[in-house]
Amino acid sequence: MSRPARAGKAKTAHATLQEALVVGSHGRHVVIETASGERLLAHPRGKKSAAVVGDRVRWAPAGDEAVIEALEPRRNLLMRQDEWRSKSFAANLDQLLVMLAGEPMFSESQLTRALIAAEDAGIRALLLLNKVDLPSAALARERLAPYRAMGLTVLETSLKGQPEAAQALLGPVLAGHTTLVLGPSGMGKSTLINLMLPQAQAQVGEISQALNAGRHTTTTTTWYWLGDAVEGQARGALIDSPGFQEFGLMHITPQRLPELMPDLRAQLGHCRFYNCTHRHEPGCGVREAVDRGEISPTRYRLYEALWDELEAGQRPG
Numbered sequence: 001m002s003r004p005a006r007a008g009k010a011k012t013a014h015a016t017l018q019e020a021l022v023v024g025s026h027g028r029h030v031v032i033e034t035a036s037g038e039r040l041l042a043h044p045r046g047k048k049s050a051a052v053v054g055d056r057v058r059w060a061p062a063g064d065e066a067v068i069e070a071l072e073p074r075r076n077l078l079m080r081q082d083e084w085r086s087k088s089f090a091a092n093l094d095q096l097l098v099m100l101a102g103e104p105m106f107s108e109s110q111l112t113r114a115l116i117a118a119e120d121a122g123i124r125a126l127l128l129l130n131k132v133d134l135p136s137a138a139l140a141r142e143r144l145a146p147y148r149a150m151g152l153t154v155l156e157t158s159l160k161g162q163p164e165a166a167q168a169l170l171g172p173v174l175a176g177h178t179t180l181v182l183g184p185s186g187m188g189k190s191t192l193i194n195l196m197l198p199q200a201q202a203q204v205g206e207i208s209q210a211l212n213a214g215r216h217t218t219t220t221t222t223w224y225w226l227g228d229a230v231e232g233q234a235r236g237a238l239i240d241s242p243g244f245q246e247f248g249l250m251h252i253t254p255q256r257l258p259e260l261m262p263d264l265r266a267q268l269g270h271c272r273f274y275n276c277t278h279r280h281e282p283g284c285g286v287r288e289a290v291d292r293g294e295i296s297p298t299r300y301r302l303y304e305a306l307w308d309e310l311e312a313g314q315r316p317g
């Protein structure tokens with residue numbers, strides 16, 4: 001695809017370039033929102049690491065489009081799992097909202113992976129149990145007991161049956177923060193986005209328009225402003241990534257897993273061997289805690305499975 005020629009040769013100092021926010025992405029091409037609120041298709045310069053939604057960038061105009069000259073330092077970064085590898089996909093988040101339901105029953109493996117990714121990135125996670133109007137919510141609640149016990153907040157909604165109550169509950173939780181919504185299929189993510197963002201379609205439209213100018217049709221990750229800007233107040237935002245299922249964990253070594261799982265972490269320091277993997281060793285404090293019922297057997301099995309997966313991923317070749 002042809003790119004507009006660069007205006008001049010002189011290298012502009014980054015500080016003099018305008019800052020913008022990345023609000024949409026399609027592979028290496030992104031949509032930025034400039035300080036004046038304009039949305040432009042932006043291309044990375046050269047092969048430098050690509051910008052992701054939530055990034056603040058320094059940009060220069062290039063015809064009707066923009067060239068990203070530099071990324072501002074990131075507060076944090078989340079990766080998504082591709083078929084083959086982990087890829088960065090959202091930066092500078094305040095919190096992760098994980099949507100769950102009893103019908104279809106949420107996957108504990110997916111939940112655990114999300115929590116590990118958030119913990120590793122230093123991002124707080126909130127759980128949202130939706131569809132509490134259905135009888136299956138009782139079982140979902142039971143399965144969430146170990147997560148409450150490790151200190152996680154579990155909010156409950158019936159987005160479809162009681163939208164006003166859900167709005168009242170979620171409004172203050174989302175206001176002023178940048179929240180990535182993880183909604184596995186069927187948990188009610190579309191219902192949530194439509195409820196909290198009546199103007200969502202218009203925002204998607206603007207991003208598609210900017211992308212279409214570059215002949216891209218779909219956006220993979222989208223930033224939505226929550227409400228209008230009010231002077232002196234941080235503006236909240238939701239980040240939605242359609243089809244997004246799994247976080248990338250391949251950059252985490254298996255030895256770090258216990259530190260990233262609060263229920264296991266609470267039991268560290270009681271093993272006979274200082275370098276205990278908590279898998280086969282005698283005198284393991286973590287496995288004793290499983291036997292005593294202080295760590296849920298499911299969580300422990302997920303730990304074992306993740307260990308194998310991460311170890312296999314790190315073997316050379």
Ligand SMILES: Nc1nc2c(ncn2[C@@H]2O[C@H](COP(=O)(O)OP(=O)(O)OP(=O)(O)O)[C@@H](O)[C@H]2O)c(=O)[nH]1
Nearest residue numbers: 131158159160161183184185186187188189190191
């Ligand atoms: N009973 C009940 N159903 C709900 C609730 N919230 C959403 N649903 C229904 O659950 C189904 C899935 O909701 P969506 O919002 O489309 O879910 P999604 O997570 O976006 O699903 P995908 O479109 O598959 O990605 C729809 O039929 C909704 O009407 C709820 O609180 N209670």
Ligand SMILES: [Zn+2]
Nearest residue numbers: 271276278284
């Ligand atoms: Zn151990």
